[in-house]
Amino acid sequence: MPSALHCRTYPVLLVAAVLLSACMGSQRTEAPVRPTAPTAATPAVEPDPGLLRAAARTELRGNELGSMWTFENAPLDQWQERYGFRPDEAWLDHVRLSSVRFGTFCSASFVSPDGLVMTNHHCARSCVEAVSTEGNDYVVNGFQAETREQEVVCPNLYLDQLAEIEDVTSRVRAVTAASDRETADAQQAMRTRIEEECEAATDFECQVVTLYHGGQYQLYRYRRYSPVKLVFAPELQAGFYGGDPDNFTYPRYALDVSFVRAYNPDGSTPASTDPHYFRWDDDGPDEGELVFITGNPGTTSRGFTVSQVLYERNVRHPFLVDAFTLRHDALQAWAARGPDQDRQVRQEIFGISNSLKAYGGQLGGLRDTLLMARKVRWENEFRDRIRADAELQRQYGDVWNRIAALQPRLMELRPRAWLYQASFLASPHETLGNTLVNFVRQSALPEGERMQQFRGDALERVRNQLTTQTLDASYSIPLLANRFEMARRYLPASDFVNRAVRAGETPLQAATRIINGTRLGDVAFRQEIMNGGVATLEATTDPLLSLLVRMGTEFADVLEEWNELTAQETVLEGRLAQALFAAYGTQLPPDATFTLRISDGVVRGYEYNGTLAPAFTTFFGMYDRAASFDGEMPFTLPESFEERRAHVDMSTRFNMVTTNDITGGNSGSPMIDREARVVGIAFDGNIEQLPNQFLYDDAAGRTVAVHSEGILEALRDIYQADRIVNEIEAGSNR
């Protein structure tokens, strides 16, 4: 399953979002898909006439693929033209070497000659948790090392600085074999070999990065800094002010910043980061000013064709939003029953709320005619370019139609796959029932052919679970009702899941009948099935178990067809990426790969809520929000902000928005001006930025950052963190 690897490598921006699924943006690599019945009318995979008319009226802005530039292909001419700014090699090297990748999921930067590193509070949070003690929860109270000796090691944390870049495209491409498939394998082997040679010959960590989906291969050599120690973190309530509701939004008032320090391997002396660290700009930028963000954006899907985006808009996103909405409401109702029930589901509710916000925001963009029109227009222009060159047309002209031809069937299979198997639709009754089905089927196989969790001791643990776990019908009924409701909305009436609901029954009535009628809650019954083996299982008339058995069988068929179709699609996507590279070369930035990029943008407010969102917020606003909500969570003032209220210059700029192009992985990215001075730190995107997964748009999509002036104001007047302020200022004055 590629999904696991994918999720580990490409994380998302926000601490909260991590709970959901790191595969949010990726269409075909998420939770494994398995599948049967024929569906009703399938939604369109071609833009409707209204959208085509809108596309004809739309002007392209030349930035549809965003601005996640690689350092080796920084668009100097474009910057010169747009901003009158053309950095030299020394500037680019300095900026690259002052930036670091933070562990496996964030970005950061050096801000003093002695290894002081700035990142987001939510990036350092796991370190803050790890160094907390019985007596002092630094997540709640914040952490501040008064002296260098008080700095504490963050377990397992390291920082990677992109030291050298070498183009190895020709070396990889030189490898060929008899078939496409063999060539791909051989090229993969070559990439591994290049990495191994590099690591053997140097002290660097080495990675061959695939850009433009195979248009380019670059060998990135990283200098790794470890250990890393914690220097300063504000309270969670300051770093994550506004909590889940304010997540993905703006105007905003969060001090989402922390400081750590890179040490030499001995762990006792700070790493020297002279001269490559960012100086500080106390005043920060003005509205309209050019700013850059360096960091490691995780993944984008801007290479999707229009038909693939329509699949997202018409099937995948609506399904997920509906499913999460129903589940959210059911869990909320459950939580309302009492404190035990609340504890039981609180974490899942939190994760679902976050997913809902993310998918809802993306869906809003997908349903926005203007945005979609621009996607259509962009694709038309790309296709025109290919058409204009006979050789390119011969090589690639068929790709779009072939990808589109796959979508109708994928649109039918997708809801079926989810409805037969997805864990985000399951109740405990179903989950346990599926475990029982698997136990029986796997036990029937020779041990060597079984899945890992059904071998030896593991099998006994499963057996133990099946013979002890209790089930609560009142918890499972509404969840099963939701599955039937989703089936009613997304599957044809003839589908067996819909037929499980009797004529005249509501989904809730059917779920009540089935859950109350099943014997799955009865350990003796489960034992009976286990003893009886496959034949007993398949002959069961238990209303729930028989449904689960059927789902498992049908899912296997759906999965087989799904895998066949998506394998075809992957080959076509590779050709599409090559077409893009052939037509545009490095004029366009490649999709994100969790490697170092530099994005240009400007500080700019936007229209929201019928009025204007300012480019900046001030400390006044945080005190307003706290007082407006009467101090209730998650809008309670952090204790320090309350205590030091009289010392705060309220009109100081606190957070701000810019048009820079970021996504998951960019958390902690420094924001710098043309003198490469720190003017802020990126920590979120607003809700309007979520559709940028598929097409960059800066009408209202914004990066949200903490302002450099606000950071210093808080460090000085609230936290009295003079040691850090002095270090930053001394470094800036050198």
Next chain:
Amino acid sequence: MPSALHCRTYPVLLVAAVLLSACMGSQRTEAPVRPTAPTAATPAVEPDPGLLRAAARTELRGNELGSMWTFENAPLDQWQERYGFRPDEAWLDHVRLSSVRFGTFCSASFVSPDGLVMTNHHCARSCVEAVSTEGNDYVVNGFQAETREQEVVCPNLYLDQLAEIEDVTSRVRAVTAASDRETADAQQAMRTRIEEECEAATDFECQVVTLYHGGQYQLYRYRRYSPVKLVFAPELQAGFYGGDPDNFTYPRYALDVSFVRAYNPDGSTPASTDPHYFRWDDDGPDEGELVFITGNPGTTSRGFTVSQVLYERNVRHPFLVDAFTLRHDALQAWAARGPDQDRQVRQEIFGISNSLKAYGGQLGGLRDTLLMARKVRWENEFRDRIRADAELQRQYGDVWNRIAALQPRLMELRPRAWLYQASFLASPHETLGNTLVNFVRQSALPEGERMQQFRGDALERVRNQLTTQTLDASYSIPLLANRFEMARRYLPASDFVNRAVRAGETPLQAATRIINGTRLGDVAFRQEIMNGGVATLEATTDPLLSLLVRMGTEFADVLEEWNELTAQETVLEGRLAQALFAAYGTQLPPDATFTLRISDGVVRGYEYNGTLAPAFTTFFGMYDRAASFDGEMPFTLPESFEERRAHVDMSTRFNMVTTNDITGGNSGSPMIDREARVVGIAFDGNIEQLPNQFLYDDAAGRTVAVHSEGILEALRDIYQADRIVNEIEAGSNR
């Protein structure tokens, strides 16, 4: 034309919106419609299957028609059930008598025994303008009478207190005649007679109010207070903080409040309003608390059928939003040319921005599936009720289909009527050209048959205009181009306006050719046409004039058909209203009629912008917004707020939101608690409230009010208006 009367009688809520057109919500009574050619595919007048499915899933909440209750039919049982509150007659009388209608467009209330009246700043604004002097612009500087002697008369202002109510339904209904039409006329005569008898016999102003579109007739007797003097008004920058951008939005920070005083007719002694005035609640309400608003909502269209709402959604609103967007952009481009040009169009840009916000907000609601689904569901339930009673079904069962049958043709005629004539699409070239056409045609008639403005001296003024006015081609070209663009979007290709654009021409190229080619800018040419009369006019080959002549002719045809169809629709609407009254009686509130209503609601925040809008804002927020925008207009702090900054308790509640049901005319409405104490004053609705024109929804639609605590904080600590504060507090302590 009913439109003029309609606009005068039913004004809209917001000062800014007044500039647009008071007929915003009213479908068929707006600017006169005149009309020709056959159109392409007409949008649907029946809900699509998706909407029907959504409607089937929707639950009604029992408040779809809102809560603009009349005092004579206050829903006591419903209040008892919802809030455990059942006011007695004395409470209702007291509240009614403490409320007043403010002039011809606002609401207000007594807040002391000596005639002190509270209303919105934007309601008193025309008085503040009128009493301003050469040396002191009170609109800019604010006004405060330090003594009673300094209070100044507001010219032409009066206050109407609803003193007595008498049901005259049976008297009106007793009048019948041979035909429907004659009955209607005779009943109208009876209503006038009842009003005249009432005014002859008493000192009251009398009005027979038509409720439920004829379901009920009530005789309202008003005590009129005049003169009215100005007591206090803050600066415009405080009363209208955030200006046009923040209009129709929340969170909000506006001190939209003023005080005037009712005097006895002699003008020297204050009217005694003891005991019927509202006491003050310093603390205001908490979130979730029941509050009432009394006031005079202007007009709502909640009686519209689904097919009529689909006409709004699919044709009228999109057309207006498109037209205003194009015009706004063209005027903005013109204003950017220099200060003279800016002055020339600034006021129109302001009005258009406001209209765009209002129509855009309504269209957003109309396009919201959940909202429309509830409208469909509500109508289905209403129709089921009619169907369930054979006699009602016989009388009214056909109404919906008959109304729906009219819509397709109205949908075709509407864009044509606008494109051939609407002033909001016209350039000065076209306006002058139309004047020329009218001059020639009217001059040809005997004086007695001409329209007023073409008789005697008036005719000479028109002639003078035609022989002197100059025209600027560069101003007119983009406006004419917009008309062609709108025609391209909304009329079939075969329409003569579309054919005026030659094959291969863009709208802008066509407009440039026609404006540059016309001789309408040439006074001699205009003289020639005037001299030549109708024959010359109709034979003209001038590219613009010939187009205008054709438009005029075709418009006359469209108008004739339009008037015929809308007359049929009006009769059907009357029957529909009677059906509603027959099915529900006074269980439901009647549509708004700019007469006194009482609306129940609760203080409640809502979801917005991906997060939560708090129920309250504080003074912190205004200082935040000012600092965020660097003090730029319209977010500049009022001078008084700047000067007295150190004296303000920033965490005081300032504005708030509630679920009360208001619309234009409610401006200045007091907000009171169950002890009939003032807890605030309504001054706006948020953007989510705009679709309430067609269906009440409190998911996010909110009334925006100034909080009673915030008013006192400002009066005391910013304006040091001790005299008013003391009067309010003395009255409250009696």
